[in-house]
Amino acid sequence: GIQVEQSPPDLILQEGANSTLRCNFSDSVNNLQWFHQNPWGQLINLFYIPSGTKQNGRLSATTVATERYSLLYISSSQTTDSGVYFCAVDASGTYKYIFGTGTRLKVLA
Amino acid sequence: DTEVTQTPKHLVMGMTNKKSLKCEQHMGHRAMYWYKQKAKKPPELMFVYSYEKLSINESVPSRFSPECPNSSLLNLHLHALQPEDSALYLCASSPGVEWAEQYFGPGTRLTVT
DSSP, rough: OEEEEESSSSSEEEETOOOEEEESSSEEEEEEEEEOOTTOOEEEEEOSSSEEEEEEETTTEEEEGGTTTTEEESSSOGGGGOEEEEEEEEETOOOOEOOOOEEEEEEEO | OOOOEESSSSEEEEETTEEEEEEEEOSSSSSEEEEOOOTTSSOOEEEEEEETTTEEEEEEEEEEEEEEEEEEEEEEEEESSSSSEEEEEEEEESSOOOOOOOEEOOOEEEEEO
């Protein structure tokens, strides 16, 4: 089945710093999403981005489907950005979402 | 409204109990999902419903029994669970399985004693 790997696995930032999170996947995909899981377990939908570039405030994302990767950019990080960031993809034709390994982010005040 | 609700928030049950988890959405979505998440791991897909029919079962043990009574509701019936089934159970919905922008509920934290 499709493999989904995220890097880095852990990231510690000072408040105000910028960061780039990466998601690599091993097969072509129909759907790709980025989520933020807060400390209470809620998965918050950040971007639905099977291809192209999107921006939402301090966050932006780019997916290059032909090269099988997606990037999530966080600018001017805040302590409330702490948590785990997941990308999730479904390989073309399977309709099964597979979550990546996650990036655990901690933003220090 | 992009809200998916789940009840209960927390559940403690013995290995001989029968309980049910409930999930509801009013976004008109036609696909609904159950995921299981163990601590410090990513969510893992359990079941997919499309137009109220079970379309994917990821080889889940029969002690987990899903049900989709209508397009807005999804249940997960639990019976004779094991302690290793303790986890966060997440429900999600999407417009369809092809256009699968998923929205997640807050989850039910299940402890099996």
